[in-house]
Amino acid sequence: AADIQPNSVSNSDGTIKDQVNLLWEIEQKIRKAADEIAQGGVPTELNIIGQYQANFALQGTLQDPTVKISFQGQDWSWYARGTYPNIVKPLGFVVEDTQSIPIDEVQLELGFNDGVISLTPARIKILGGDLGLQGKFSLGDTQAQFFVSKLSLETIKKFVPLPLDVFGFINAQGSLSGNILLPKLEGKFAFVDGAINARPLNKPLRGSFL
Numbered sequence: 137a138a139d140i141q142p143n144s145v146s147n148s149d150g151t152i153k154d155q156v157n158l159l160w161e162i163e164q165k166i167r168k169a170a171d172e173i174a175q176g177g178v179p180t181e182l183n184i185i186g187q188y189q190a191n192f193a194l195q196g197t198l199q200d201p202t203v204k205i206s207f208q209g210q211d212w213s214w215y216a217r218g219t220y221p222n223i224v225k226p227l228g229f230v231v232e233d234t235q236s237i238p239i240d241e242v243q244l245e246l247g248f249n250d251g252v253i254s255l256t257p258a259r260i261k262i263l264g265g266d267l268g269l270q271g272k273f274s275l276g277d278t279q280a281q282f283f284v285s286k287l288s289l290e291t292i293k294k295f296v297p298l299p300l301d302v303f304g305f306i307n308a309q310g311s312l313s314g315n316i317l318l319p320k321l322e323g324k325f326a327f328v329d330g331a332i333n334a335r336p337l338n339k340p341l342r343g344s345f346l
Contacts, residue, residue, distance in 0.1 A: 163223045166221055166222060166223050166229075167222065167223050169220070169221075170220055170221065170222035170223075170232070173217060173220045173234065178295065178296065178297075179214075179216035179217060179295060180216070180217050180218060181215055181216055181217055181218050183214070183215040183216075183218075184212055184213070184214045184215075184239075185212065185213045185214075185215075185236075186209055186210070186211055186212030186213060186239070187209065187210065187211070188207060188208060188209035188210075188242070189207070189208050189209075190205070190206065190207045190208075191204075191205070191206040191207075192204070192205055192206075193205075196249075200250070201248070202247075202248065202249045203246075203247065203248040203249075204246070204247050204248075205244065205245075205246040205247075206244070206245055206246075207242070207243070207244040207245075207246075208241075208242065208243050208244070209239075209241070209242040210240070210241050210242075211238075211239075211240065212238070212239035212242065213236040213237070213238060213239070214236060214237040214238075214239055215233065215234060215236050215237075216234065216237055216294070216295070217234040218234070219231050219232065219233055219234070220232060220234070237262070237263070237294055238262070238263060239260065239261070239262050240261040240262060240263075241259070241260070241261040242259070242260050242261075243257070243258070243259040243260075244258050244259075245257060245258075246258070251274055251275070252272050252273070252274045253272070253273040253274070254271075254272050254273075255269055255270050255271060255272075255273070255280070256270050257269060257270035258270065262291060263288060263290070263291045264286055264288060264291075265284070265285065265286050265287035265288060265291055265305075266283075266284075266285040266286060266287075267282075267283070267284050267285075267287065268282065268283050269281075269282045270282075271312065275315065275316055276315055277313075277314075277315055278312055278313055278314060278315060278316070278319065279311075279312075279313055280311065280312040280313075281309070281310070281311050281312075282308075282309065282310060282311070282312065282323070283308065283309040284306055284307060284308040284309070284325075285307055286305050286307065287305060287306045287307075288304075288305050288306075289302055289303055289304055289305070289306070290303070292306075300332060300333070301332065301333050301334065302330070302331070302332050302333075303329075303330065303331045304327050304328060304329050304330030304331060304337070305327070305328050305329050305330075306325060306326070306327055306328075307325065307326045307328060308323060308324065308325035308326070309323055309324065310322055310323015310324065310345070311323060320346075321345065321346075322344075322345060322346045323344065323345060324342070324343065324344040324345075325342070325343055325344070325345070326340050326341065326342045326343075327340060327341040327342075328340040
């Protein structure tokens with residue numbers, strides 16, 4: 137509610153008819169904006185609630201440190217967007233919270249030694265989807281593998297608006313190599329159980345990328 141600022145939009149000396157019409161227009165604008173926010177979009181908040189366990193170890197020397205980090209969280213709730221005004225009958229003007237995005241699990245095993253970052257692995261499970269990355273990363277060389285399993289387009293819509301009425305799941309796997317200046321990404325993907333404009337696709341869409 138603190139983010140909502142007052143804004144003068146009318147002439148207080150106007151007729152009652154003008155005032156009523158203006159009130160109706162304002163209500164429509166508030167409802168339209170509320171509908172757009174409720175449909176999801178690019179996150180604006182880092183309001184995450186949940187529990188985690190972490191271990192941290194630092195060894196070696198100042199010139200050549202060795203770092204190990206183990207991190208795991210479960211059953212998180214991410215309120216990715218702030219509160220917003222709405223007009224709800226019969227209550228009238230209210231301030232609503234956006235729905236939280238449940239994050240089932242976050243896992244990170246990270247090491248740093250001799251200028252190389254190792255992930256074994258990094259993984260996140262969100263709304264039934266599973267994403268993972270593991271490998272070694274340095275300024276001169278990168279060798280890593282990634283996967284995406286059953287990532288729903290409904291999940292993606294919570295972060296990025298999609299122009300089409302489309303439903304389905306994305307599976308992918310591949311590798312990342314090269315260096316920080318010339319990275320190389322290759323792998324394959326599949327779009328399964330898909331539907332466009334409520335019309336189911338007869339078979340999965342498969343492809344590859346280089």
